[in-house]
Amino acid sequence: MIKAVKGTRDILPxxxxxxxxxxxxxxxxxxxxxxxxxxxxxxxxxxxxxxxxGEETDIVSKEMYTFEDRDGSSLTLRPEATASVMRAxxxxxxxxxxxxxxxxxxxxxxxRERPQKGRYRQFFQIGAEAIGSESPMVDAEVIQxxxxxxxxxxxxxxxxxxxxxGHPPCRAAFAAELRERLKEVAPSMCGDCQRRAETNxxxxxxxKVPEDQPIIEELPKISEYLDGPCREHFTVVKTMLDxxxxxxxxxxxxxxxxDYYTRTTFEFTHGDLGAQSAVLGGGRYDGLSESxxxxxxxxxxxAIGEDRLILALQAEGVKAEEKLDAYIAPLGAGMNxxxxxLARELRRAGVKADMGDESFxxxxxxxAAEKAGARYIxxxxxxxxxxxxxxxxxxxxxxxxxxPRAELSRxxxx
Ligand code: AMP
Numbered sequence: 220m221i222k223a224v225k226g227t228r229d230i231l232p233x234x235x236x237x238x239x240x241x242x243x244x245x246x247x248x249x250x251x252x253x254x255x256x257x258x259x260x261x262x263x264x265x266x267x268x269x270x271x272x273g274e275e276t277d278i279v280s281k282e283m284y285t286f287e288d289r290d291g292s293s294l295t296l297r298p299e300a301t302a303s304v305m306r307a308x309x310x311x312x313x314x315x316x317x318x319x320x321x322x323x324x325x326x327x328x329x330x331r332e333r334p335q336k337g338r339y340r341q342f343f344q345i346g347a348e349a350i351g352s353e354s355p356m357v358d359a360e361v362i363q364x365x366x367x368x369x370x371x372x373x374x375x376x377x378x379x380x381x382x383x384x385g386h387p388p389c390r391a392a393f394a395a396e397l398r399e400r401l402k403e404v405a406p407s408m409c410g411d412c413q414r415r416a417e418t419n420x421x422x423x424x425x426x427k428v429p430e431d432q433p434i435i436e437e438l439p440k441i442s443e444y445l446d447g448p449c450r451e452h453f454t455v456v457k458t459m460l461d462x463x464x465x466x467x468x469x470x471x472x473x474x475x476x477x478d479y480y481t482r483t484t485f486e487f488t489h490g491d492l493g494a495q496s497a498v499l500g501g502g503r504y505d506g507l508s509e510s511x512x513x514x515x516x517x518x519x520x521x522a523i524g525e526d527r528l529i530l531a532l533q534a535e536g537v538k539a540e541e542k543l544d545a546y547i548a549p550l551g552a553g554m555n556x557x558x559x560x561l562a563r564e565l566r567r568a569g570v571k572a573d574m575g576d577e578s579f580x581x582x583x584x585x586x587a588a589e590k591a592g593a594r595y596i597x598x599x600x601x602x603x604x605x606x607x608x609x610x611x612x613x614x615x616x617x618x619x620x621x622x623p624r625a626e627l628s629r630x631x632x633x
Contacts (some may be wrong), residue, residue, distance in 0.1 A: 226332070228526075231541040237529050238343075240539035242325055244371045245345045248328060252364045254321040254347050259303040261327065265293040270510055271302030273478025275419035282330040296329035299506065301479070302511070304348050309513035313350070319357070323347040325525075337495030337527050345528075346501075348520035350508075352533075354450045358483045358503060359459030361519050365487065365499065366465050372528065373537045374489070377498060380470040381460075381485045383453040385445045387506060390481075393444040394420050404434050410474025425476045440471045452482050473517055479504040483519065491534035492527055499523040541571060544631045546588035548575040550600035558599045561609075561624075568628035595631055 224230055265285050272279050284296040287457075297303055304322055307313075313320050325345045332338050347364070349357050362379070368514055369377055384390065397420040400522050405416035409428045418425060424435060432519055445453065467485075475484045484502035492498070501521025508516035545565060549558035558574060565572045575584055581598070588596040598610040609627060612619040622630045 224340070226334040227535070228339060228341070228564040234529070234533075235534060236540040237537065238525070241372050241411050241525060241528060242345065245323075245325065245368050248364060248368045248371060249323045249347065251367075252321070252360070254323045254349075254364075257304055257307060257322040257324055258326070259297075259300060259307050260323065261297055261329075261408070262294050263297055263303055264307070265295040267302050267306055267388065267511070268295055268298060271305065271479060273419070273422075275422045276416055276476055276478055277425065278330060278476065282332055284329045284331060298330045299328055299477070300324050300326070300344060301344055301348060301477075301522070302508070304520075305350070305504075305507050305511055305513065305516070305518070307510060308350055308516065314514050314516060316342060319349055319351045321347070321349050329497060335495070336522075337492050337530055339526060341614040345525050345527035346520060346522035348518055350516050351520035353505065353517040355455035355483070356459060358452075358456045358464070358519050359465075361464060361501070361521060362456075362460060362467075362485060363463055365501070365523070366522055368523070369487065369498075369528075372532060373535070374498075374528070374532055375535060376444070376491065377487050377489045377531070379465065379467040379485060379487055380473055381444055381456070381467045381598050382441070383449055383456075383482050383486055384441050384480050384502070385449045386476055386481045389441070389444045389446050389449050390421065391628060393439070396439055397421065397423070400438055404437075408434060419478070422476075422478075423464070424472065424474045435472075441474065442471045449482055450567050456483055475500055475502060479507040479510070481505040485521070489527070489531040489534075491531055495527060497524065498527050498531055520559065537584060543573055543591050543593040544570045545572045545595045546584070546591055547572055547597045547599060548581070548584035548588070548594035549579065550581070550598060551579050552577070554599050554601070554604070557604050561597070561599055561627075565628050565631065568632075570628050570631045572631075585614075597627070597631075 245585060267282060268279055278298045283298050288294050327341050327346050331340055331343055334340060349361055363393045401416035401420055406412050408431045412426050412431055426435060473484055473486060480502040482503040486500045487498045488496040489498050499521055503519040505517040508514060547558050547562050549555050562572050562574055576587055585596060593614060596612050596614060603609045607623045607624045609624060610619060611622045
C-alpha cells in the first residue's frame with residue numbers, strides 16, 4: 220500500500236471544515252485591515268533562502284528540500300514565504316507603487332524536520348507582510364491584526380511574547396560580545412554551537428540541545444545592546460499595544476530562528492500544544508530587501524502555523540462543520556425530476572441539501588437522513604408537488620409540518 224510521505228498529512232473532513240473556517244476568518248480580517256493576497260511559487264532558486272533566511276539557520280543548513288533540476292540549477296521547496304514575497308516585491312518593482320504594500324498569503328511550506336505532534340514536513344502557514352514603513356505603529360497594527368484573527372477563530376488560551384533584536388549596529392555589538400564570551404564556553408557545547416560561535420554567534424541562541432541551555436542562560440541578552448533609536452522603537456510598540464489593550468510578555472531571550480529579523484520580534488504560544496507551543500511567529504526585517512539586492516524596503520510580517528492553530532482550536536473544543544439542513548426524499552422514481560428541481564431551488568437559496576439514494580422507501584429515507592446528520596427531511600410525493608406544499612419533518616423532535624414551497628428555504632435555514 221502506498222502511504223502519504225513521512226511528515227505529510229491528508230486533511231480529511233470533518234477536520235477540513237476547521238481549516239476552511241480559519242482561512243475564511245483570516246481572509247475577512249486581512250480584508251478589514253486592507254491586506255491583499257499574493258501567491259508566489261512553491262519552488263524557488265535555492266540562493267533565495269540561503270541569502271534571505273541565512274546559511275547558518277537550522278532551516279537552511281538542515282531542513283530544506285533542495286534538489287538539482289534537469290538543467291543543473293538548484294531549486295528548493297519553500298520553507299517559508301517572507302523571502303519569496305520579498306523576491307516578488309523586488310522583481311515586480313512594487314517599490315514604485317506609492318504607500319505601504321500590505322500583502323497576505325496562505326499555503327504549504329516544507330521543512331525536513333523530525334515529525335511529531337505539531338511538527339510536519341509539509342505544513343501550512345497563513346502569513347502577511349507590510350512592506351515600506353519603518354514605523355512602530357505598523358508593528359503594533361500587525362500584532363493587533365494577528366490577535367483579531369485568533370479571537371475571531373475562537374481561540375482563547377494564547378499568549379503573546381515580544382522582544383526587540385535591534386538593528387544591524389546593535390546586533391553587531393551584541394554579536395561581538397557573544398563571540399568573545401563563546402570563546403570560553405563553546406568548547407563544552409554541541410557541534411552546531413561550536414561552529415556557530417565562529418560563523419554566526421546569534422544562532423547559538425536557537426540551540427535546542429538540553430545540555431547547552433544552562434550555558435545559553437548565562438550569555439548576555441540582546442536587550443542590553445539596543446541603541447537609542449531601537450529602544451525608542453520598542454517603547455512605541457509597547458505603548459501602542461497597551462493603548463489597544465493587547466496583553467504581552469517581554470521575552471528577552473527570543474531571537475527567532477531566521478537571520479533577517481531586526482527590531483520587533485514576536486511569537487504567540489498556546490498551552491495545549493505541548494513541546495511545539497508556538498502558534499505563530501513574526502517580526503521586522505528592515506534589511507531583507509537589501510540582502511537580496513533590492514532597494515531599501517523596511518517591513519514586518521508574521522506566519523501563523525495553520526496546523527498548530529487548528530490543533531489548538533480542536534484542543535479548545537472548537538468545531539466548525541455545519542449540519543446538513545435538508546435531506547430530500549423522493550417517493551418513487553417518478554418523483555426524481557421534481558426532487559432534483561426542488562434541490563436546485565433550495566441550494567440556490569443557500570440551503571445545504573442532499574438527495575435521496577433511489578431506495579424510495581420512507582423508512583430507508585429516514586435512516587439515510589439520520590446518518591447524513593440532516594436537521595430536516597423533506598418528502599417529495601405526488602400530493603406535495605400538486606399542492607406546492609411539502610411535508611417537512613424535523614429529525615431531532617419528530618415534528619412534522621406542511622410547509623408552502625415559497626416558504627421552504629426560510630423554514631429550513633431557521
Ligand atoms: P517560522 O517561519 O519558523 O517563524 O514559523 C512560524 C510558525 O510556523 C511557527 O510558529 C509554527 O507555528 C509554524 N511552523 C514552523 N515549522 C513548522 C513545522 N515543521 N510544522 C508545523 N508548523 C510549523
